Amino acid sequence: xxxxxxYVRPKLQKLTTxxxxxxxxxxxxxxxxxxxxxFHRDLVxxxxxCHYCNHHLRLNAYARLKLLFDNEExxxxxxxxxxLDPLKFKDSKKYVDRLKDYRKKTGQEDAILVxxxxxxxxxxxxxxxxxxxxxxxxGLAVGAAxxxxxxxxxxxxxxxxxxxxxxxxxxxxxxFSLMQMPRSTVAVQMMREARLPxxxxxxxxxxxxxxxSFAMLGDITLAESGATIGFTGARVIQQTIKExxxxxxxxxxxxxxxxxxxxxxxxxxxxxxxxxxxxLLRQKSL
Amino acid sequence: MYTLDFEKQITDLExxxxxxxxxxxxxxxxxxxxxxxxxxxxxxxxxxxxxKLSSWDKVQVARHPxxxxxxxxxxxxxxxxTELTGDRLYADDQAIVGGLGRFRGQTVMIIGQEKGxxxxxxxxxxxxxxxxxxxxxxxxLMALAEHYRxxxxxxxxxxxxxxxxxxxxxxxxxxxxxxxxxxxxxxxxFVATIIGEGGSGGAIALATANRVLMMxxxxxxxxxxxxxxxxxxxxxxxxxxxxxxxxxTAQDLLKLKIIDRIVPEPLGAAHRNPKEAITNLGNALExxxxxxxxxxxxxxxxxxxxxxxxxxRV
Ligand SMILES: [Zn+2]
Numbered sequence: 001x002x003x004x005x006x007y008v009r010p011k012l013q014k015l016t017t018x019x020x021x022x023x024x025x026x027x028x029x030x031x032x033x034x035x036x037x038x039f040h041r042d043l044v045x046x047x048x049x050c051h052y053c054n055h056h057l058r059l060n061a062y063a064r065l066k067l068l069f070d071n072e073e074x075x076x077x078x079x080x081x082x083x084l085d086p087l088k089f090k091d092s093k094k095y096v097d098r099l100k101d102y103r104k105k106t107g108q109e110d111a112i113l114v115x116x117x118x119x120x121x122x123x124x125x126x127x128x129x130x131x132x133x134x135x136x137x138x139g140l141a142v143g144a145a146x147x148x149x150x151x152x153x154x155x156x157x158x159x160x161x162x163x164x165x166x167x168x169x170x171x172x173x174x175x176f177s178l179m180q181m182p183r184s185t186v187a188v189q190m191m192r193e194a195r196l197p198x199x200x201x202x203x204x205x206x207x208x209x210x211x212x213s214f215a216m217l218g219d220i221t222l223a224e225s226g227a228t229i230g231f232t233g234a235r236v237i238q239q240t241i242k243e244x245x246x247x248x249x250x251x252x253x254x255x256x257x258x259x260x261x262x263x264x265x266x267x268x269x270x271x272x273x274x275x276x277x278x279x280l281l282r283q284k285s286l
Numbered sequence: 287m288y289t290l291d292f293e294k295q296i297t298d299l300e301x302x303x304x305x306x307x308x309x310x311x312x313x314x315x316x317x318x319x320x321x322x323x324x325x326x327x328x329x330x331x332x333x334x335x336x337x338k339l340s341s342w343d344k345v346q347v348a349r350h351p352x353x354x355x356x357x358x359x360x361x362x363x364x365x366x367x368t369e370l371t372g373d374r375l376y377a378d379d380q381a382i383v384g385g386l387g388r389f390r391g392q393t394v395m396i397i398g399q400e401k402g403x404x405x406x407x408x409x410x411x412x413x414x415x416x417x418x419x420x421x422x423x424x425x426x427l428m429a430l431a432e433h434y435r436x437x438x439x440x441x442x443x444x445x446x447x448x449x450x451x452x453x454x455x456x457x458x459x460x461x462x463x464x465x466x467x468x469x470x471x472x473x474x475x476f477v478a479t480i481i482g483e484g485g486s487g488g489a490i491a492l493a494t495a496n497r498v499l500m501m502x503x504x505x506x507x508x509x510x511x512x513x514x515x516x517x518x519x520x521x522x523x524x525x526x527x528x529x530x531x532x533x534x535t536a537q538d539l540l541k542l543k544i545i546d547r548i549v550p551e552p553l554g555a556a557h558r559n560p561k562e563a564i565t566n567l568g569n570a571l572e573x574x575x576x577x578x579x580x581x582x583x584x585x586x587x588x589x590x591x592x593x594x595x596x597x598x599r600v
């Protein structure tokens with residue numbers, strides 16, 4: 001695994017070795033879209049895009065960063081400490097226990113990673129969500145990480161790329177989760193005031209309080225092919241209006257058609273697309 | 287009058303008082319003393335019942351159909367209200383109403399969700415659930431407030447933004463995000479009040495202010511108790527537990543420092559005496575706007591930014 005470099009902190013190295021056996025046990029996996037069996041190595045070689053139907057499978061935050069940064073090299077930052085379980089929340093399970101389980105399972109503190117590095121030679125800070133950590137839900141930790149990402153970008157004079165992948169709010173943090181909508185919006189405004197590019201890549205899925213805040217405020221907004229993006233989830237809409245939803249509803253392509261995003265990009269073209277945009281913005285003369 | 291379950295013994299007693307009054311008038315009896323005793327009993331019951339409402343009870347009060355809504359507040363508090371309509375892009379969404387007016391001597395921009403009070407007006411206002419054009423109108427009016435340098439008052443009352451195909455098609459997420467963005471951009475004094483329901487992003491889009499107030503029996507949450515119960519408990523009947531866990535009452539939210547102030551409601555909540563509730567809010571708004579008038583435009587925006595950056599910071 002050549003991507004483990006000096007840039008990667010020991011903790012993240014540990015994470016990759018921990019998750020290795022799980023992969024080996026599942027050499028084959030079914031495409032969630034066309035249900036064809038996909039061989040793990042082929043899938044990795046194809047950036048987790050199905051060979052048969054072009055479905056873009058979900059990537060965790062770490063894989064996302066590897067995919068985007070040159071030579072898979074990047075420097076992750078330590079995320080700010082936040083109050084754990086501010087409401088002492090408990091449903092069928094205590095929220096603190098749920099958090100512990102996800103931390104163990106994913107090797108991550110919360111549903112986001114922030115790192116800086118180069119994309120096609122252009123420096124950038126990237127904040128990438130991890131859908132596998134409680135559905136990428138946004139609570140205090142995620143909000144604080146987005147603010148920290150903007151602060152880092154401003155300190156380094158780098159553009160910021162946000163990559164949300166989230167079902168929306170972290171319900172277990174109740175009102176604190178809701179307040180991350182304005183809080184993450186402040187982070188966007190900090191970038192704007194610093195006149196630094198704030199770019200967004202929407203990936204599958206981006207919904208609820210995440211899509212209705214920083215995710216839809218990019219200067220330039222790209223979306224990965226086929227990603228589900230919207231405010232209200234399709235199931236809730238269907239239950240409310242009891243009508244059939246149009247084909248392709250809430251896909252990246254649908255959003256582009258309705259004027260909501262700038263470009264739909266295939267995963268294999270992501271780095272080149274960002275390179276082009278970042279270079280254009282860096283080489284401007286005024 | 288619409289009666290909530292826990293109000294039933296109170297309204298029963300009130301019905302009895304009315305009957306007594308009627309009978310005594312017909313028969314020329316003097317029962318002033320008896321009625322006074324019963325009335326005291328009503329007040330005591332109200333105090334007892336309202337003194338120990340559960341979170342779920344408060345949800346029901348917040349949604350009470352006879353609770354004063356946006357236009358009731360505007361009618362009482364705003365002189366020369368001049369409604370301004372349309373988003374200049376697509377349509378006018380009456381789930382959000384806004385315009386210029388005079389509040390206690392000064393020109394203000396006031397914007398809020400209106401739920402309506404009967405079938406016809408509820409349909410007109412889409413039950414207070416805005417579509418993207420509603421939020422885009424709000425953005426336009428906030429920009430006007432900034433342009434003319436008039437204070438901004440918002441009254442929030444929505445179960446949530448409208449969940450429908452056309453709302454998604456026209457960019458509900460973008461519209462909400464941009465409204466919140468605008469809330470954080472203006473440099474005029476801005477006070478938001480949750481007067482009934484503050485439903486998630488649909489509320490935040492109008493509620494990201496220098497000062498956030500809540501009426502005593504209003505609620506404010508990231509998800510409805512019913513939604514939370516069905517997602518986290520897989521049982522919508524657990525809405526009581528969900529309401530408790532979500533910390534959605536004004537009292538909980540003040541304790542958590544999510545809001546700045548609770549505006550008291552009359553005994554038995556705003557639906558029993560709308561006028562008193564509305565006057566209380568008027569007084570609170572006047573005070574908050576006066577406090578904010580000491581800040582410069584730059585400070586007003588910075589204070590708003592800092593307020594949200596600080597939430598949950600250790
Ligand atoms: Zn496939």
